[in-house]
Amino acid sequence: MSQHQHDHDDAPDYFEQAGWDERYSGSEKIWSGKPNPQLVAEVSGLTPGTAMDLGCGEGGDVIWLAQQGWTVTGADFSPEGLARASRHATEAGVGDRTDWWQVDARIFDAGGRQFDLVTTHFLHPGGAMVDVVGRLTAAVAPGGHLLVVGHAPSEVFEQLSRKQHDAMWHAADLLPALTDDFEVLVVEDRPRVAERDGTTMEIEDATLLARRR
Template identity: 70%
Template sequence: MSGHDHRLTEHEADAMFEPPSWDERYSGPEKIFSGDPNPQLVAEATGLTPGTALDVGCGEGGDVIWLAGRGWTVTGADFSANGLARAARHAEQAGVADRVDWWQVDARTFAAGGRTYDLVTSHFLHPPNGGMVEVTRRLAEAVARGGHLLVVGHAPSEVFTRLMESRRKAMFLAEELLPALPDDFDVLVAEQRPRTMTRDGVTVDVHDSTLLARRTS
């Protein structure tokens, strides 16, 4: 938000988490994200045997395309129709469209409906007011026996102090997600990992809250 923008109310800030806001963001010609895979996905999925994967909050499809290019059969899920349309175009351009499909769904009401995947992943999905715990519980239901769950988000940081309270509350520590895991999950990673990112042209140090768990077979 620039200095010329009016100060958002909490209601307006909350609206930024809803599908219409993201459809608007994706309606322009420019890319919103780099298209590169998220670094924690690369770190954790590189050593896994490719199978089926579900990426919830897939946005423009960078992680979906990376997984598909490494032999995974991937479902990209997002609540933005415009985002999914962009992701589909990018998958076509990358030559992996035959390995992916798309699912328009809101992570906050997502239900696996009996479908399971060898890898379920979500990166930087931040529903308001601590909602990621409930989202993690829903994602865990979609993990197949022997499969993995990878959830990554922004850890609270001084870098984000200028954000509205509702947006700061959407951030989380990895250990805060642990109560969402069923008893048949083994926690492999629950930590905040340092990363350097560029924000508004400034390089800053942040931490990625990273939860990796495996459902026992």
């Protein structure tokens, strides 16, 4: 077995709750806290209302939305992540504009709840993303927007495992999940320059934006 394979075998399973609980259990902040760029690009012009961010992690996008005037539900399957996000929202002064929902995206059920904006960023639940997006459509209120952003497959992610590569998707792959009452506004793999471990690289954000009629 190669060292590369050995490292993957020893790594936490980030397709499952326990892996993320382990990652969020330390004292160090994992993410930058800055909003994801496609969220800023696509949502800045919308009138604030209610929003849900699925896979919210430490809450960076939730906090940014709340700062723009949205009332936001941050949803994630990791209670450790949600606890961090709640603390960060309080520290940012937007705790009163946020609430939190522990839910696994793979079995997400809106339960009749609807939002003016439903968004998720870099959620890669194995090969189940089309199903997840289909589940999310029910949570979008009439006139509301659905924004889904993820990693498009790319050779720059060569260090990842085969399972992780297979979990990536192109924006167009998600179109079958939309029902007839959705109007597609954006469907593209959008180039973006990113820095990873001190190296600058160009990646593509698979970006789907749709509006429910």
